[in-house]
Amino acid sequence: MNIEKTILALEKNNYEVSFFKTSEDAAHYLESKFNDEYIGFGDSETMFHMNLFDRLSLHNKVVDPKHCGAEATFRDTAIKCLTTDIFFTSVNALSETGEMVNIDGTGNRVAGSLFGHKKVYFVVSTNKIEPTLEASIWRARNIAAPGNAKRLGLKTPCAVKGDRCYNCSSPDRICNGLLIYYKKMNNTDMEIVLIDEKLGF
Numbered sequence: 001m002n003i004e005k006t007i008l009a010l011e012k013n014n015y016e017v018s019f020f021k022t023s024e025d026a027a028h029y030l031e032s033k034f035n036d037e038y039i040g041f042g043d044s045e046t047m048f049h050m051n052l053f054d055r056l057s058l059h060n061k062v063v064d065p066k067h068c069g070a071e072a073t074f075r076d077t078a079i080k081c082l083t084t085d086i087f088f089t090s091v092n093a094l095s096e097t098g099e100m101v102n103i104d105g106t107g108n109r110v111a112g113s114l115f116g117h118k119k120v121y122f123v124v125s126t127n128k129i130e131p132t133l134e135a136s137i138w139r140a141r142n143i144a145a146p147g148n149a150k151r152l153g154l155k156t157p158c159a160v161k162g163d164r165c166y167n168c169s170s171p172d173r174i175c176n177g178l179l180i181y182y183k184k185m186n187n188t189d190m191e192i193v194l195i196d197e198k199l200g201f
């Protein structure tokens with residue numbers, strides 16, 4: 001995997017890119033960047049690993065469907081995340097040619113990543129880098145989605161067998177939409193926080 005080529009391609013596609021050797025360095029960078037901000041989260045195992053919700057909540061208002069508590073539903077919290085000033089999420093794959101790919105089941109993660117915020121941050125580890133867009137789509141479908149299905153304890157063939165996507169019709173299917181980010185969306189600042197570790201799926 002060619003990290004330098006990936007960063008240059010993402011910058012050419014109008015993204016800001018911050019590169020960190022460790023997730024701790026990246027978490028510290030993000031922690032020190034925000035104060036008294038209104039931040040929404042999309043689901044991300046990488047962000048969960050970095051404990052970003054707790055760290056940012058110390059001095060910001062952070063809403064996360066994973067932390068909706070007893071008084072709010074997933075849906076209500078996810079809708080709030082669509083109207084925050086800042087949005088944080090990840091992607092399932094990114095390519096050395098500068099595209100990114102995300103798969104979503106409910107749509108809150110991809111919806112929040114496209115429009116409505118002043119700035120969107122994609123927190124991504126280098127193990128998600130593939131040489132081409134086609135390989136990124138394959139990775140999102142056959143590695144990331146089965147890994148997430150297993151993590152969530154879903155009853156899908158990919159979670160049970162753990163080897164690839166079976167394009168299932170399971171009620172638990174999490175692959176209902178696939179989004180390709182060819183370039184940064186207009187009118188929204190977007191930054192890729194790239195971490196040179198193996199995180200997420």
Ligand code: SF4
Nearest residue numbers: 158165166167168175
């Ligand atoms: S379509 Fe079904 S089998 Fe394929 S990755 Fe998604 S949940 Fe798993």
